Amino acid sequence: MEMDGEHTLSDQVRRGELLNRNCPSRDVLRHLTSRWGVLVLIVLLERGHRFSELRRRIGGVSEKMLAQTLQALEADGFVNRISHPVVPPHVDYSLTPIGKEAALKVRELADWIEVNIGRIQGQVSTKQVATAEMSRMGE
Amino acid sequence: MEMDGEHTLSDQVRRGELLNRNCPSRDVLRHLTSRWGVLVLIVLLERGHRFSELRRRIGGVSEKMLAQTLQALEADGFVNRISHPVVPPHVDYSLTPIGKEAALKVRELADWIEVNIGRIQGQVSTKQVATAEMSRMGE
DNA sequence: CAGTATCCTCATTGATACTG
């Protein structure tokens, strides 16, 4: 696959399509950032998994939601579904090349959160004090 | 602020807290990847905005959802809310330092999608063919 | 202007049961 390096359109490509009500990218974004989609991508980035493996690894996901999430990701071309015609049934899910690219971006965000969760939760809600007395606090 | 470079815990930090049903990071993740949260972060990364400015820039968001989204991001410490006590009311929203870090990750994902949306949508769903005749493909 | 409050609708989610 080609390595174009970092595709950031921060340069000159007009951003803001996403801000448009009917931007098709919004749908893809929602799939990639969906509650279970994020976790599926991260797990599949590690290696291919079977349905029940995914179900066990991703705590709290129901069969229905997992199936639904996988279908959406498959429809977008991010996930490959390989069904082995044996008994009992055996289905493997893995990332497509483009899915791998997307998953890496998603994992970067997830990793950032896990690394910084302490910093995030350690913050004091400056909400009340900010409006009440924001003049005297040393910080 | 410190530049630890890229915080990827891909190294040795145990990943998978997120896979745990009760991981607190999941909540933060959901706020950052929420439908309107993503767009708010991207817009605020550009510069601070007033409530109605955000409302106008983010197509399709309702007052209620925007307010709700901003409150969640503020509670997590990602967004600063500065209320100027004047008439008519004037409130500015901006990113906190930690919010800026998070927003950058979110924007990277969003940018990737916008750049690759053509590649994504141009794909043919290999769904049917995969199950139909996967025996003869070199694999 | 910047919200909050209320009501309402529909999508998402989850438990359970069932099927190929």
Next chain:
DNA sequence: CAGTATCAATGAGGATACTG
């Protein structure tokens, strides 16, 4: 095993009206 079907509950989301 890998789902689908069904039903019930929760939550997201939107329209409108109202307030400081």
